[in-house]
Amino acid sequence: MPADTMNADYSKIEKAIRYLDANRAEQPELGDVAKHVGLSPAHFQRMFTRWAGISPKRFLQHRTAQVVKRLLRENRSVLDASYEAGLSGSSRLHDLIVNAEAVSPGEYQKAGEGLVVKFGFHPSPFGECLIAITPRGVCHLAFVHPVTRREALERLRHDWPRADLRADQDATRQAVARAFPIGGRAKLPPLSLHIKGTNFQLKVWEALLRIPDGGVTTYGDIAESLHSPGASRAVGSAVGSNPVSWLIPCHRVIRSTGELGGYAWGIERKKVMLMKEQMTDGGRQTADDRVRSLANHQRPTTNYRRLAV
Numbered sequence: 001m002p003a004d005t006m007n008a009d010y011s012k013i014e015k016a017i018r019y020l021d022a023n024r025a026e027q028p029e030l031g032d033v034a035k036h037v038g039l040s041p042a043h044f045q046r047m048f049t050r051w052a053g054i055s056p057k058r059f060l061q062h063r064t065a066q067v068v069k070r071l072l073r074e075n076r077s078v079l080d081a082s083y084e085a086g087l088s089g090s091s092r093l094h095d096l097i098v099n100a101e102a103v104s105p106g107e108y109q110k111a112g113e114g115l116v117v118k119f120g121f122h123p124s125p126f127g128e129c130l131i132a133i134t135p136r137g138v139c140h141l142a143f144v145h146p147v148t149r150r151e152a153l154e155r156l157r158h159d160w161p162r163a164d165l166r167a168d169q170d171a172t173r174q175a176v177a178r179a180f181p182i183g184g185r186a187k188l189p190p191l192s193l194h195i196k197g198t199n200f201q202l203k204v205w206e207a208l209l210r211i212p213d214g215g216v217t218t219y220g221d222i223a224e225s226l227h228s229p230g231a232s233r234a235v236g237s238a239v240g241s242n243p244v245s246w247l248i249p250c251h252r253v254i255r256s257t258g259e260l261g262g263y264a265w266g267i268e269r270k271k272v273m274l275m276k277e278q279m280t281d282g283g284r285q286t287a288d289d290r291v292r293s294l295a296n297h298q299r300p301t302t303n304y305r306r307l308a309v
Contacts, residue, residue, distance in 0.1 A: 009051045010127040012037045012044075014268045021271075030056055051125065103196040112163030119156060119165060120172035121149060124180045125276070126246070126269055131172050131179065132156055132165075137192030138175050141244040143265040159196075159243055179247055195243055204238035211252045214277045218256045240264060246273070 019036045020028065033056070034044035048056040107115075117139060119132040124143075130152045132140035140156050147155075157165065178191040197205065207222045219232040219239070228234075242250040245265060251273045255261045263270035 009047055010125060010272075012039065012047060013051055013272055014127070014266075016044075016048075017268045017271055103194070108196050110162060112160035115160070115163045117156070117160050117163040117165050118168040118171045119153070120167065120169040120176075121152075122169070122173065122176040124176065126265075126273060129176070130156065131176055132160075133172055133175050134194045137194040138179070138244055138247065139194045139196075141179060141247055143245065143269065145269075146266050191247075193244055193247060195248075197238075197241065197243075200234065201238040201241055204235055205242060205248050208239070208242070208248050208250055208253070211249055216252045216254050216274065218254060220256055222253065252277075 015037050016033050019033060023032075030044070031041045034041045037044065039047065045056055115134055117132050117134055119130060119140070121128055121130055121144065123129075126143060128144040128149075130140070130142050130144060130149070131138060140159060142152050142155060144152050153165075175191070195202075195205070203226055204222060207225055211217055219235045220229070222239075223229055223231040223235045226235075239250045239253050240262075242248050245251070251263060251270045253261070260267060260270055260274075
């Protein structure tokens with residue numbers, strides 16, 4: 001799909017979500033939504049189906065509030081069981097064979113000194129994104145809207161202040177294709193992440209990687225899974241510091257009340273991500289289908305860790 005088409009599609013989807021939220025009580029018809037985004041019903045139907053893989057009618061039947069409340073009831077036991085048994089859900093990340101490797105304590109202190117970080121702006125199913133890579137993997141993934149390209153790049157510079165940042169669309173294009181696969185995943189090579197954070201942040205990000213595809217959890221549940229039941233606020237801070245949005249699925253964490261809470265890249269984008277995931281096969285699997293063994297899983301205690309997920 002051409003880059004301009006992909007970004008334009010997402011823009012229309014986000015606008016439609018905002019319209020539906022504002023007019024929830026009226027239960028708008030397909031034609032109403034299509035008119036609001038400036039398309040004919042037939043054109044909107046085709047565009048939406050191309051983007052989501054399902055019809056607008058089926059997608060719009062799943063209200064975000066209804067979805068997350070049901071998931072809160074169903075998935076808490078799945079998350080708990082995964083930790084207790086040392087198992088992991090069959091999430092999109094596991095299908096991609098993601099390896100997450102943290103920087104060593106010495107590398108953390110150097111803040112990227114001597115490291116070449118290549119970056120590029122690319123279209124994605126959720127709008128334009130900024131992705132950055134090192135020789136060891138993806139180190140940054142963020143979305144441009146609601147911030148500008150310049151602001152997005154400044155966030156990357158903040159994370160790697162001493163690194164040599166180089167714009168390289170060709171070098172980052174393959175990483176984007178792996179991050180947002182279209183069609184089958186079996187032919188894609190493994191995707192690696194190269195991330196840096198405190199011990200606590202790394203544990204929280206590891207917990208995010210364990211959330212089953214199509215599922216959600218809460219800050220409190222993650223805190224309990226880390227044996228720190230009073231650390232919900234600290235968990236929230238770590239979730240907000242996630243350097244690779246979407247790949248480490250911080251969008252799957254919501255408040256215990258069922259509210260979505262905040263999201264650095266816009267609440268509409270978070271809603272779209274959750275609802276799109278719910279329309280996949282992974283979102284409809286049973287708890288038994290979601291768990292499988294996690295080979296050679298260990299929980300290191302140092303700042304340097306490798307997570308085979």
